[in-house]
Structures are given as C-alpha cells and as structure tokens.
Amino acid sequence: MEIKEYVAMRKVQIRERIAKMKISPHLTIVQVNEDEGSNSYIRGKMKDAEELGVSATLIKLPTDTSESALLKLVDSLNEDKAVHGFIVQMPLPEHIDESLIKVAIDPRKDVDGFHPLSPLNACTPRGIMDYLRFCDIPFSGKNAVVIGRSNIVGKPMARMLIKESANVTVLHSKTRPDDMKFYLEHADIVVVAIGKKWFIDGYKFRRDAVIVDVGINRVDGVLYGDVKPGQKVRIQTPVPGGVGPLTRLALFENLMEIVEHGI
Numbered sequence: 001m002e003i004k005e006y007v008a009m010r011k012v013q014i015r016e017r018i019a020k021m022k023i024s025p026h027l028t029i030v031q032v033n034e035d036e037g038s039n040s041y042i043r044g045k046m047k048d049a050e051e052l053g054v055s056a057t058l059i060k061l062p063t064d065t066s067e068s069a070l071l072k073l074v075d076s077l078n079e080d081k082a083v084h085g086f087i088v089q090m091p092l093p094e095h096i097d098e099s100l101i102k103v104a105i106d107p108r109k110d111v112d113g114f115h116p117l118s119p120l121n122a123c124t125p126r127g128i129m130d131y132l133r134f135c136d137i138p139f140s141g142k143n144a145v146v147i148g149r150s151n152i153v154g155k156p157m158a159r160m161l162i163k164e165s166a167n168v169t170v171l172h173s174k175t176r177p178d179d180m181k182f183y184l185e186h187a188d189i190v191v192v193a194i195g196k197k198w199f200i201d202g203y204k205f206r207r208d209a210v211i212v213d214v215g216i217n218r219v220d221g222v223l224y225g226d227v228k229p230g231q232k233v234r235i236q237t238p239v240p241g242g243v244g245p246l247t248r249l250a251l252f253e254n255l256m257e258i259v260e261h262g263i
Helices: 003-019 036-052 067-079 098-104 123-134 154-163 177-185 243-261
Strands: 026-031 055-060 085-088 143-147 167-171 189-192 210-213 217-219 222-224
Touching (some): 003 123, 026 036, 026 067, 026 243, 036 055, 036 243, 067 085, 067 098, 085 243, 123 154, 123 210, 123 243, 143 177, 154 189, 167 177
Parallel strands (some): 026 055, 026 085, 143 167, 143 189, 189 210
Antiparallel strands (some): 217 222
C-alpha cells in the first residue's frame, strides 16, 4: 500500500476512535521561528487535527522571544489540564537552547517523544516503523543501515530497529566511501536522514531492500530527498509525500496514547 493510502486509512481509524471519546484530545503547537519548512509542517498538522476531530491550538511567538519567556510558557502548558500534549516546533532561534526546552517539557505531554524520559517514541522513527510493520517488512536478523546520527531521527531510529532484533549499523557524513558502499550493498533496510540532496546514488542495492528517505532538501524551490529516485529496490519512500505524512500521523498516534492510557 502506498503511503498516501496508508495514512488515509489510519486517519479514518483514529477519527473513529476519537468520535467515541467523551473528551476531545487537545494538541498545542508552539512556534518561535519563521522557517518555511516549519510553516508547511504546522499547516499540515493543523489540517490533520481538523480532519481527525482533534482540538489544535497554535501559539506563534516572535523570534526575539527570550529563553526565559519560552520556558515560562512551557511550564504553563505543563500545568494546563486542558492540554493533553504539546510540541515546541524546531528549529528555535540561536539565542534559545533547544536541549533546555526539550527537557523542560513534561514527558507525559511530550507528543514529539524528544524528552529522554518520554514514554513515547520520536514521531519520525515511530511513523517509519509503523508503516514498515504494516508492509510486513521483517526486522529480526536483518541488516539495517541508518545514515545520520541526530537525536530526532538517526539515534532513536537505530534504537527502535535494535529493539526489533535487527543488525544495526549507523553511518554518517564522515563514513569512508568504501565502507558506505559495503554496508549499503549488504543492507536489507536503509534509513537515510543526512540532509543532502541525492546523497545516496550509484549503489547496487539488494532487489528486496527497503529504502526510507527522510531527507527534505529545498533547492530553487523544489524538494529533493537524500536518495535519488528510481533505486531498484522493493520499497523506496518518495520525497515529498513520504516520511512527512508518516511523521505527522505518528504525532497524533502519540497524542492518542496520552489521552487513552493517561501517560
């Protein structure tokens, strides 16, 4: 099933669950940037919320908002019983410490899954894993390569694959070309999140391999992934319209866990 169809199916299921609830899940999004990628992502989240029957509030602050003011807002959202979950959209202005903001969010309301004590999985890795499970992609004993070591995608993605008993190798921009070639050409699952247009091309992948392209690279107004399209593999997720919708879907899956299980 294509990602677009899968996301549409899952949205129907979530909407039906919400319709049976006595309360309406409430998501709050805090934005302190003018980043076009963030604007697009937030518009998608707000549209998703409306489709699902989720109450969504956007709090957009000026980019010169102080770190202390943002921390005060985070504290108030932590205490607000009407807000089930919230996110602070990244990136933040340079004068604000992103790591400080992430750990200030109550783990029980951290729908992004970024807090080190959060019981929820980070949205992008969760969205990817849920989709691959739906596609009956086996993990146990398989060779998985994660390219990128960020705290948002690379590291949590590797952890989730390890939990599923995959053999996981984490590569990055400093990996030697001959090593990159070796690991990629022996991989069953490849997740690329490095932020470079068509960084991956010219490798002889296994025909039954799965390539998940997390990259979003805007060049002259056009979006490109980290992997050149047309690789001869079982599955290659598209850019755009691939991991982005899966990430947004996972955000609401996390919100539902908070509401239904009282995390």
